[in-house]
Amino acid sequence: MTANTWQELVADKRRRQQAAIPPEWMLQSPPDQSVLDVRGIPEQSGILSQQELEITNTTDVDVLLHKLATAQWSSVEVTTAFYKRAIIAHQLVNCLTEIFVERALRRARELDEHLQKTGKVVGPLHGLPISLKDQICNKGLEATMGYATWIGKYSKEDAVIVQVLYAAGAVPFVMTNVPQTLLWSETYNLVYGRTLNPANRTLGAGGSSGGEGALVAMRGSPIGIGSDIGGSVRYPSTFNGLYGLRPSASRVPYSGCVNSTEGQDSAPSVLGPISGSISGVKAFMKAVIAQQPWLLDPLCIRKKWDEEAYALSEHGGGKQLCFGIIWDDGMVVPHPPILRALRVTKAALEAAGHTVIDWHPLKHKELFDVLADIWMSAALEDINTVLAETGEPRLTSMALENNAAVETGVPYSEGISAYQLWQLHKKRIALREEYLAAWRASANTTGTGRPVDAIIGPVAPYAAPPHGKATIAAYTMAWNTLNYPCCAFPVTTVDPVQDVVQPRDTFLGDHDKQNYAIYNPETFRNAPVGLQLAAQTLEDEAVIAMTEIVDQCLRDYKAAHGIV
Template identity: 90%
Template sequence: MTVNNWQELVADKKRRQQAAIPPEWILKSLPDESVLDVRAIPEQSGILSERELQITSTTDVDVILHKLATAEWSSVEVTTAFYKRAIIAHQLVNCLTEIFVERALQRAKELDDHLQRTGEVAGPLHGLPISLKDQICIKGLEATMGYASWIGKYSEKDAVITQVLYAAGAVPFVMTNVPQTLLWSETFNLVYGRTLNPANRTLGAGGSSGGEGALIAMKGSPLGIGSDIGGSVRYPSTFNGLYGLRPSAHRVPYSGCVNSTEGQDSAPSVLGPISGSISGIKAFMKAVIAQQPWLLDPLCIRKKWDEEGYALSEHGGGKQLCFGILWNDGIVEPHPPILRALQTTKAALEAAGHKVIDWYPLKHKELYDVLAEIWMSAALEDINTVLAPTGEPRLTSMALENNAAIETGVSYGEGISAYKLWQLHKRRIALREEYLAAIRTSAHATGTGRPVDAIIGPVAPYAAPPHGKATIATYTMVWNTLNYPACAFPVTTVDPAQDPVQPRDTFLGDSDKENHAVYNPETYKNAPVGLQLAGQMLEDEAVIAMTEIVDRCLKEYKAAHGII
């Protein structure tokens, strides 16, 4: 079918998406728009059996994998349970794109048969349903990435990460919503519409992996894969109370995925896991690396899982760590709930015998600016080239209403010369050298004889904001500029009683003043609040291990002090 009208393509795609949903999984009625928190509705729907509720309420991925490996749970029943819950979630928060029930259940049955026949699992992720962001190609399915012009463009082969998941024994079972272009920290496009935050549907679910964040927050998937070029794994993780890792570049294979600004490899996007448990983050990374993905993706680093790194052999064995804590980035002061999360995390670590020192945001504005300029060096031409065949409007705001494409919010500059791009690369190298020197110098202040083991700070200066208001990416983009792995972890939720407006007379700049003015604790009520932990380049295993330690300290501290 040749159609140049983008609206016709979208209407056809939406019809096919709806037809893929089993009728018995459709909710009898949808909650009124006034119902903001919809996370409990799957339990109340009557669609899931008691056993399916037990399965989908198990957020610890290690527990699910153990039950699958021992045949206590079959892959068919686990996949069915999560599929049902994913479809319910989709009806409430609009998080899915591709739905392929029969195909996923056939894969699950093959894995159950293999286990019964051989007595052995098919791989480290045996039988586990995994959701994929709508840019990770699955042969025979569409990966539109929110572009109308890519509707009807069926993937001719699996992306390398999809191949790796199959080899590891996983069950890819849904694809999830993204913003047009992926270059947003909220999720909205003209094909599938807007993804909502399950904790408060007036708030954004983050982006660009927002479909993943919303789905996993609804317990419609135990583990998903997002991508991150400037925060797109960590935003949806934090805004939905989840864990999410931005790995070092080229640690997880990216080959075969569709992308915006494809071919721009000086500031690459990376694939990373999102999960309701930190065990899911480790299980994913360990399983993917075990498949030797460098044999399939020429850019993937040939580096096996570093058990010594995970044991924190260069960080005192994890016995007494020293964390730098970033209270603000010198650009925007975080809202009160974020500051409370930082204070709670510091107290929890110190109570467990670790050390925490203040971390100075060395040239964070310059680190942000240089990455943004590299991104935009040819973004306008790239995006317009994709949109041209159908006349689909280019979105310049996530604050759109009723699918009206209004050219406001973002300005894409014209492309720059290769020489100017090289100057940006040179500037970034200099900034990386300065930052590394600052980390090295911190050994004088830690008291451990080592530099700071990791840096803990906000993912954003706010909790999940109202739709269209996720406009500040400085806290995440610095770690992309430096190519440092960073893991998001949940801490608390916004509580108007604990997080009142804090009057201020001085500001770091116009952005800080604007951010302070929009804060109203009632607006953000119940929104999840999280932070991120960043280590040095290729310290992915150590970052996971240190996030496990921080997570454990937080849970112990909150239990001891009666903190929810």
């Protein structure tokens, strides 16, 4: 089709997307808008067989990989099951962009044949379907990144991460929705529309990897790959009750992906996994690193998986850890469900013999501001250059039509000089040095003889908010500025009985007052609630191990106290 306008491009793309869906996977009676929690509908649809339900309800990725490696389940069976569930999810929460069923099933058949003939798996992710955010290029497919302008621009090569996945034996099988430009904490664009939260469709799924978050929450994918420059893996993970890792920069290969502000590499975006299990996070990272991605991506760090670091050799072997905990960042006080999650996590860790101390959020506002200023140093020109090709409008809000939104996104400036950018780099270095010194000095208060092993805090000051109400806060961005790896993990869900509004007379500022005003426990009903754990640069293995410990402590504590 020859298209002259962005509207024609969108119409054509939507027709092609719909045509890619097998008719037999379509819901016969989709629920109306009054049905908010749609997570149970795949079970009721009649589209999935009992075996397919068993496969897709297996959230522990290690179990899936074992069954695939031992041929208890074939890759064709597993890929078909997740594909069906992904298509059902898409009809309910609008999470997919590229759908390429035959390509994925052809790959799955090749893997099954290899295992049958040789008795060996192709790699550590053998046969496992993996979903990809719509910026990760697959040869012959479109990666629009939410731009109507990029429809029809087919990728000439696979991104390095896709090459790595193939080498590890995985089956890339869908691409997922993002906000226009990626620079938002909700997911909406003019091409595919808005992605909804499966637990409550009046709420956002997070951004910018919101399609991944919603898909994995619907159990339509065992592992999804998102990206994170300021929280875009952790927001969707937390808002959907999942695990998600923001690795250290350049630990996972990024080469070959499209991006906003491409060429800006002083505050880089990173790729990271989103999964329904912490085992999925670990399996992804081990498998990717095992393929030596630095041989394909010149910016990727040459660092093998460190089993000693995973064993927490520098953290007392994981015994009697000391965690710092952030109750608020000095700018915005979290809503009651987030504060309850912090209290429960602290109690769970202390019950298991670990120590938890309060952590002062040192200059988190400055950490937020310097990162935002670096992003925006030329972002407006970058985005307008893309949009100028078709006249596609630049979105200025994620709000629903006729629905007032709070300030969202990062304000765009007209750009700054190279010299001014250098001053921001200098400021960021100074902040990093100061934070490292404070972390090191914490050895005086932990009681272990070591500095705090990790810091636990909110991902956002709210659970998944209503559409158009998601603000970007420093809770995630501070760690990006410092380049600290972080792992999001689920804790609970919003409970209107426990999480009542707490009267307040004073506020930390306008953003705090604004955040307080949007909270109503009924509005947020069913919304998942999670936190994040951060450690120092390149401690990715230790972050995964400590998140496993926190996760197990929470499971044990909740079981002992009858907490859901």
